[in-house]
Amino acid sequence: MFADIWLVTNKDLRIEWRSRVTLSQVAPFALTVLVLFGFALDANPEVLTAATSGLFWLTVLFVAVVAVQRSTAIETADGARRALLLAGIEPSSVFVGKALAIAVQILGVEVLMVGGVLLFYDATVESLPLLLATCAVATLAIAASGTLLGALVAGVRARETVLPILLLPLLAPVLIAASRAFDDALGVLAVDGWAWLGLLAGFGIVNALLGMLAYGPLLEET
Amino acid sequence: MSIVALRDAVVLLGRFPALSGVDLEVDAAEVVLLQGPNGAGKSTLLRFCAGLLRPHSGSAVVLGHDLRESRPAVRRSVGLLGHDTALYDDLTVTENLQFLARASRIEIEAVGSALNRLGVSARLHDVVVGQLSAGQRRRVALAGVALRRPELWLLDEPHAGLDQGGRDLVDGLVADAAADGATVLVASHELDRTLELATRRVTVVGGTITTDVVDAASVTDPPVQSKQES
Known part of the structure; x- marks a missing residue:
């Protein structure tokens, strides 16, 4: 199973490296959104500081939509999904492999965005372990949910517009929990960030298990 | 049977x-x-x-x-060649078939002979599939079927x-x-x-x-x- 997971992750990351969609389009897009949020709230630095965590994770959700759309498109183009089915790879391995590839891409953008937040929003990190753990857990939860929904809408004609409509509300718990945990990590609010992280982990585990179970039927041709 | x-x-x-x-x-x-x-x-x-x-x-x-x-x-x-080629545009010819071989538990060494069997010249092996002509793509897809020896x-x-x-x-x-x-x-x-x-x-x-x-x-x-x- 681990060999198949690595095979799928490696394939998706290699394709991303070749096309450089994340590097050349998504990362600049994320930084631009952060800067624009900064311009919009710059008149009141206190508001900007209070909103930093929410703005960060809202931008991450936008990045996730693009990453999931790209990941879905890889398999729907030219019947590639059929090759996965015929190859005999366990669908759960395909699911985990694709989710990990999405997670790696989102994490890469998050590293840049953390730098952007520190630079543009004048934020300070009070708990680096909590910040890193939140990024890791929230990203895996987002990737698992996104991969599952990506497969769900793969056969839909207008999937580019349907995906954000379904994905963004589904990820609302991630937005809330990750923002609160970040508030604690950045010292913005006196909340228990680790407790919110536990909620994030629970959300991620449920979606990952659901995805591993449902991905097989969703891959099937109709 | x-x-x-x-x-x-x-x-x-x-x-x-x-x-x-x-x-x-x-x-x-x-x-x-x-x-x-x-x-x-x-x-x-x-x-x-x-x-x-x-x-x-x-x-x-x-x-x-x-x-x-x-x-x-x-x-x-089974080996199925459909109307579409089921290849990844951003992977090279060799990478596509190596992925298929690994996923199907086939020796990687078989990739070269499958491509040769379909007359896919060595100069194309490291070219991304998206840059191939329709006929070349078809040959690579057929090589993918042959590779599996279905x-x-x-x-x-x-x-x-x-x-x-x-x-x-x-x-x-x-x-x-x-x-x-x-x-x-x-x-x-x-x-x-x-x-x-x-x-x-x-x-x-x-x-x-x-x-x-x-x-x-x-x-x-x-x-x-x-x-x-x-």
Whole structure:
């Protein structure tokens, strides 16, 4: 199973490296959104500081939509999904492999965005372990949910517009929990960030298990 | 044992009966030409035999596996060339086939020989598939099928988009597969070429099989079936 997971992750990351969609389009897009949020709230630095965590994770959700759309498109183009089915790879391995590839891409953008937040929003990190753990857990939860929904809408004609409509509300718990945990990590609010992280982990585990179970039927041709 | 055994098989695409009561029995090492007008159900029949579609009613057994219960087992033993190539545009020719080989638990070393077999020149091995011509893509896709050495070959218009040399290679590939004991189902409109390869001709019209003819002249061994037309 681990060999198949690595095979799928490696394939998706290699394709991303070749096309450089994340590097050349998504990362600049994320930084631009952060800067624009900064311009919009710059008149009141206190508001900007209070909103930093929410703005960060809202931008991450936008990045996730693009990453999931790209990941879905890889398999729907030219019947590639059929090759996965015929190859005999366990669908759960395909699911985990694709989710990990999405997670790696989102994490890469998050590293840049953390730098952007520190630079543009004048934020300070009070708990680096909590910040890193939140990024890791929230990203895996987002990737698992996104991969599952990506497969769900793969056969839909207008999937580019349907995906954000379904994905963004589904990820609302991630937005809330990750923002609160970040508030604690950045010292913005006196909340228990680790407790919110536990909620994030629970959300991620449920979606990952659901995805591993449902991905097989969703891959099937109709 | 029959390689393909379909009895009154019905397949729905949405609500549309793409196959509406198909009876077909194919034995090992047969080369069956599927002919018929556009939209007759030839491609659906191939996808069905590949285990990609579920039977709505009737019975369907391929390579000893019931398509109602164990389609993944069928998929691992068939090779399907569809209208699309099922290749990743941003991976090179070699990377595409290496991915397929690893996923199918096939030795990586077999990739080179499969590409050579289809006449894909070495200068193209490290070119991303998105930069290939339609004919070159088709050759790579065929190499992917050959790489798996399937028990059942399912080829949908395999000559489409190929030059003369490529078409000859396809014919050789089909002949070699049958000689090795594999069974081949070919959907084609190129009857002049395919009839020479086929040991049997099946006509599909409106989602059902209307004629099933064994061409004795093109088989070396006596055919199991007698000529039957309906």
